Structure formats: structure tokens, C-alpha cells
């Protein structure tokens with residue numbers, strides 16, 4: 684392994700790590716999207732998959748600017764985050780919304796890790812006055828932040844509310860109603876206030892359904 688002997692080589696190491704992380708994500712995100720039920724979550728993940736593919740290409744441009752060959756250095760942290768996400772997605776949940784809430788949690792952990800990684804790399808590139816590198820990395824950082832915010836929005840406006848409502852409903856009606864027959868109902872967006880318990884059930888409360 685090459686010795687890290689300068690801030691420039693430190694930056695190159697970080698770019699190799701980010702390159703590996705992004706490449707892994709191009710394979711991991713489709714799996715999370717497949718395991719998700721909420722339509723908004725699925726489309727947010729699919730949209731971020733497209734961005735992630737661009738981010739891989741952007742890092743290749745960074746390698747070029749740094750006069751290095753694109754090379755991935757196994758990112759153990761991202762491996763771990765992806766493994767945890769896969770594991771959570773496979774678990775059994777009473778409601779799809781609970782799985783979706785868990786998937787959002789896993790995806791946000793990934794985003795936060797990337798935000799930290801790009802933030803550090805940008806700081807170092809800035810110290811090295813590598814303006815073009817800074818600009819490319821900042822484009823990606825902005826996408827990661829936007830993806831994170833979008834996930835928060837989905838969690839707050841749809842998934843977590845429905846999951847919480849499901850818990851209360853469970854206590855109130857304990858096995859009173861057959862629970863199935865959902866057709867991706869959570870894709871239609873209503874607020875907790877305008878969605879009464881009955882309405883939620885009538886529109887298919889997203890219980891135990893598998894896509």
C-alpha cells in the first residue's frame with residue numbers, strides 16, 4: 684500500500700473510498716427500492732440511483748483531474764451500512780410501512796456517511812486549491828443532501844405516520860378485520876388529520892402485503 688505522504692495523496696485515498704462506496708450503492712439501491720412498498724419512497728430511491736450513477740462518473744472526472752487512474756479502495760463502512768440495510772429489509776414486519784420506515788433509516792445512514800465523506804474531501808481539495816475538484820465534489824454533496832432531505836420528508840409525511848397509526852389501530856381492534864388487499868395505497872398522499880381510521884382501512888392499510 685502506498686504511503687500517504689501529502690494532503691494530495693490523502694485526498695486521492697478518500698476519492699478511492701468514495702468511488703468504491705458509490706459503486707456499491709449502484710447495486711444496493713435497486714435492492715432497497717425493490718423491498719419498499721411506498722410509491723414515493725420507491726421513486727426517490729430510483730431517482731437517487733440515477734444520481735449515484737452520475738456520481739460514479741463524476742468521481743472518474745476527479746481522478747482525471749488528480750492525474751490518477753480510477754481505482755476503488757474497499758469501503759468497509761459502506762459495506763457494513765449496505766449489509767445492515769439488506770438485513771433490515773428482509774426481516775418480517777407486521778406492516779409494509781414499518782419496513783419502509785426501516786429502509787428510510789438505512790438509506791439516511793448511507794446519505795449521512797456520504798455527506799461526511801464528501802465534506803472532508805471538499806475541505807482538503809479546497810486547501811489544495813483544486814477548484815475543479817471542489818466544484819465536482821460539491822455537485823455530488825448537494826445531491827446527497829437533497830436525497831437525505833427528501834427521505835426525511837417521506838418519513839415524516841407518509842411512512843412513519845402510517846406506521847404509528849397502524850400501532851394504535853392494532854391495539855383498538857385486535858384482529859377484528861381481515862388484513863390484506865393493499866394496492867400500493869401509501870402512494871396516495873393524505874395527512875393523518877384527514878385520514879380517519881375507517882378511511883385508512885378502506886383504502887387498504889398496507890398490512891402484511893408483499894409486493
Ligand SMILES: [Fe+2]
Pocket residue numbers: 705708735738797827
Ligand atoms: Fe452518492
